[in-house]
Amino acid sequence: MSAQNFKTENITYRKLISNGLIYRIPRFQRDYSWTEEEWEDLWADIMETIRPGGESAHYMGYLVLQSQDEKSYDVIDGQQRLTTLTLVILAVLKNLHRLIDENDQPECNRQRIDQIRHTYIGYLDPVTLISRTKLTLNRNNDHYFQTYLVPLVHLPQRGFRASEHSLRKAFEWFDRKVGDYVTASGQDKGVVLASLVETMSDRLFFTIISVTDELNAYRVFETLNARGVRLSSTDLLKNYLFSVLHRNSEHPNEMNALEDRWEAMVTRLGNESFPDFLRIHWISRRSFVRQSELFKTIRANVSKREDVFELLREMDEDLDTYLALTAPEASHWPPELKGYAQNLRMFNVRQPFPLIIAAHRRFEDKDFLLILKSSVIISLRYNVIGCQPTHQQEQIYHAAAQKISGGEVATAVGALEELKGIYPNDDVFRGAFAEKIIRTTNSHNLRIVRYILCALEKQISGHDYEFDSDSFNVEHVLPQNPEFGWEIFSDEEADAMIYRLGNMTLLNTGTNKILGNSGFAVKKSAFANSDFELTRKIAEDYFEWTPGRIATRQRWLARLATSVWRISQLS
Structure with missing residues (x-):
C-alpha cells in the first residue's frame, strides 16, 4: 500500500x-x-x-x-x-x-x-x-x-x-x-x-x-484484524459487489435480489465466518489465494454484473456443504457422513474443505463418501499424529479440488492419487504413533484420545463404542498424580510417560473412580474384568508396568492404528 x-x-x-x-x-x-x-x-x-x-x-x-x-x-x-x-x-x-x-x-x-x-x-x-x-x-x-x-x-x-x-x-x-x-x-x-x-x-x-479505494481498505482490515482489532471485511466485500452493480447502471430489482441473497448467506454463516467460507469456496473452484489476497483476487475477477450473480449462485451452491462441515449436527447428511464431518471438526482441520466441497459438487454419493472418509484418515495421520506443516497440505488439497472442478479427475480414486504427497506411509505413521504424547489435561485432547482408543477397541473386539459416552473414561495406567506404588518411575520418567498413548486405555466410569491412583497390582485385577479388550490385554500381557512396558504397548497400538486409519489405494 x-x-x-x-x-x-x-x-x-x-x-x-x-x-x-x-x-x-x-x-x-x-x-x-x-x-x-x-x-x-x-x-x-x-x-x-x-x-x-x-x-x-x-x-x-x-x-x-x-x-x-x-x-x-x-x-x-x-x-x-x-x-x-x-x-x-x-x-x-x-x-x-x-x-x-x-x-x-x-x-x-x-x-x-x-x-x-x-x-x-x-x-x-x-x-x-x-x-x-x-x-x-x-x-x-x-x-x-x-x-x-x-x-x-x-x-x-x-x-x-x-x-x-x-x-x-x-x-x-x-x-x-x-x-x-x-x-x-x-x-x-x-x-x-x-x-x-x-x-x-x-x-x-x-x-x-x-x-483511496476498496483494495487499500481491505488491506487495512487485514492488518488490524491480525492485530486483534476485529473489523468486518464481510461488509467491505459486500459493498464492492454492490458497487459493481451500481456502476453498471443500477437495477432496483437486481439490487434487492442481491441484498436478499447476501443477507440470507450472512445470517446462516455469521458475519465473522463469511470471509472464511468465501475463501474456501473460491479455492474449491478457482485459484489458490491467501486470506490477505482474497479481496484483491475477487476484485480482479468480479468486475461485471454477470460476474456478481455468478459468484452468488456458486456460493449458494456450496453453502450447504460448508455448513455441513462446520456444523454437522444441523445438516441433513446421513449419520456416517455427519460422523466424518464431526471428526474433522474435532481434529480442528479445515485444509481438506475445498477438496470435499468440490467432490460434493461433482461426485456420486459413493465417491464422495470415500473422499470424506479419506480426508479424516489423512488428517489423523498427517495433522493429529504427525503434526506436519499445513502449508504444503493446503496447496495439495487445492490442486486436487481444481482437477475435480475442471473435470480432469472424475473419480474418488483419481482424486486420492493427487493426495499422495500428504499421506504419511505406514512406516512413517507407525513410527510417529509409537512416540505420540497427547496431554489430556484439556477437553479437546481428551476427546481425541477417546476417539482413538474407541477406534482401536473396535478393531480388536468388534464392539463399536460411542467415544463421547459417559459410561466410560480414559484410564491413565500410570496415574496423572502418582502416589504410593509407583516408585518404579522416577519423576522424570513419570512426566515423560503419563500422557503417552501406550499408558492410556478405556475403563468403566465407576471402576475408574474406585481405582483412582492405586498401584498397578490393584489396577491389574480390575483390568482383567473390564468390558474392553484393550484393557483386558494389559492384565493378560503385563506382569508389571514400567517405562519399557508403556513403550512396548504403544508400539503394538501403533501397528493396530496403521490398519485402522489406512487408505488402501495409497498404501
Missing part, C-alpha cells in the same frame, strides 16, 4: 465532524445495530470526560474511511459509533427545544441550537425543511434518520424496520439521559447542554485511517 493511498491521524470528534466534510455510510453497509449495552458504555465514557477530575481524553478507537477527493468519505468501519454520537447531539438539541418551549432563555437557546446544528449535524433548508446533513446513513436507515430524527419531529413507531426502531430507541434513550443529567446539574440548563456538547467533542478522539 503506497503512502499516497493511505493516511492515518488522531483527531477529536470536533475536528472530525465540524470540518465541513461529508460522511456517508455506504448504501449496503450493515444496518444500525447498537443496543442499550453499547449506549450505556458510550454514555459512561462521555460522563467520565465531563465530570470534575475525569478523563481529559477518551479514545474511541479506529475509523476506517475511504475517499478519492478528501471532501466526502465513505465510512468503511465506525458507522455505529458515528451514528450514535450524532444521536447524542440530536438529544441535546431536543432538550434545548424544550427549554425554548418552556420560555427558558429562548433567544440564547435558539442561538445555541443553530450553532450546534450547523457545527455537528448540518442544516435544514428553511423552505423545504429537507436536511443537508454531515452524516448519511445506509439505504435502510437514512430515510428514517433524515425524515424524523434530524428534524426532531414526532417519531412514528409502526411500519418500520427493526434497525429503524433501534435508531428511535437510541435517540429516546439518550434524550432521557441528557434530560436527567441537566436536571441533576442544578445550573443554567442551556449552558449545561452546550457545555456537554463542547466538552465531549473536544475529549473524545479517534484514530482515522483514510484510504
